[in-house]
Amino acid sequence: MSLLIEWRDGHENLLGARICLFSLPGVGNIGKAGIDALNSTNDAIEIARLHHTALPPLATLDEDGLLSPPHLSIKGIALESGEYILTITGSSQPLEPNNQGAMAREILTLLQKYKISELIVLAGMIDEAARKEIFIVPSSSSYRVDLESRGANVRRDEPSSGAI
Known part of the structure; x- marks a missing residue:
């Protein structure tokens, strides 16, 4: 397995969430910008960082000014009901299709382990x-x-081609 989970701030699970929103940088960063806005607007808490060997080796400074290896961030948004919605996003994605698939499978396995019932990309x-x-x-x-x-x-006729 090439996925390392770094639990943050004492968290050890995915807060019992059932829904996860996921997006990586891509065409216009539309999905990523949407998730970033949701996280910011709703004071999302960082639950974990996912470090995968397929991510490009570009370390960045995190929000605390500390050097952070490449990762995807899992955040939780608290709902009024007391439940959480998860978001997963990051600043990069694997560059090769086979690595994209490998990372996706490992993330899906993680979400399945914690009983996430809906993943919305x-x-x-x-x-x-x-x-x-x-x-x-x-x-x-x-x-x-x-x-x-x-x-x-729901659409049944598009997108009809391209990298889906």
Whole structure:
């Protein structure tokens, strides 16, 4: 396994969360910018850092002014109900497709271990600059039916190509 979990501030689990929002830098950083805004607006707490050997070797200074190796950050946003929504994002992603897949599998295994039932990936796609739509492209037909029954804007015809 190439994924090291660095638990932060005394945390040792994923707070019993059931939903996780995930995004990495990509097309216009749309998804990452959305997660960064959610984290900032809702005073998200950092639960863990995920260090993976596939991330580019670019250390940065963290919010405490300490040198931090490349990582993805898992943060928790407290809801009024007392439950949490998780977010996962970082400043980079693996550059090679096979490493992207390997890291994704290890993150999915971690989320499954902590019984996260929904993973929602936020991403942008190249399109006309004036197009400002948000929609969902699910990965299973049963989840698509569930989302449609809840009134979500689910697409069956796009994106039709590109790096999905």
